[in-house]
Amino acid sequence: MRAVELAARLLLALVFLTAVVGKLRTRAGFAGFVGTVVQFGVPARWAGAVARLAVAAEAAVVVLLAPPGTAPAGLLLAAGLLGVLTAAIVRALRRGARPACRCFGAGDAPIGARHVTRNLALTAAALLGLLAGAVGGPAPGPAGLLLAAGLAVPLAALVVRLDDLVALFAPSPSRAAHPAGRS
Template structure:
């Protein structure tokens, strides 16, 4: 159970930290995110720093043992909001690329919904493990494999849109 918790922590932290960083990777990236948020998602542009802070805070919270369960709950809440926004865009037939996890190249669709669902499953499993009080033995040999696997999963989920596009 500790290895599962560590893997979930790494996956959620990598996905959310990567998403937050992609949005603030430069003035142009941040300006694009603010415009996209206001025009496409129909959320006021002033909410952009709140979204970035929520993602970054979630990435940190899942890594801290005292706040891990809260962090996983925050991840689930954010993913619910993100998925609702995706559903709205899909329903409105929005053709603008999704900026949910950085600068996507494809309009919102099933790939982004599947990504959010998979990440929500990881967050739920992590939340249950954290709430159960899994004891982690902090040695490199015990932590390295689940950290590597979780980080790879987080990166895979964050880049799922690009991976599916390459497969096509």
């Protein structure tokens, strides 16, 4: 079960690290994130503080997930933070707001049900990691480490690039109006 815990830790660490780096890579990127926080219903005077708190919590998840001794706290923090972020998305969608998903920096895809689903899947991974850690077992050997990384790395890439994959495979309005070669 330790390989499952390790896979969950690695998946979440990669996703949250990408989120932190994406938001802090440029001043304009962070400013865009702060603007999105306002669109989620946070008063403008608190938006900067809430944005900084969100990024700090994401960074704390990464730091806590790294050593095995603090991994349970990191998994709990990840699950809690994902719960808060999911609730914010659902609240915005219920209000009819569709701000850009700035989860990983400068994205411009509007939030939707896929973001709720993505966050629920990540929450499930955090809870599964907690359960696997509680069950315990021996530390994973080389095969377990490879399996954990082989599962976590592509899943993290899928999560981070989800909006791009949807845009790639979803029909655009112009293609739907003019199917393959017809004008």
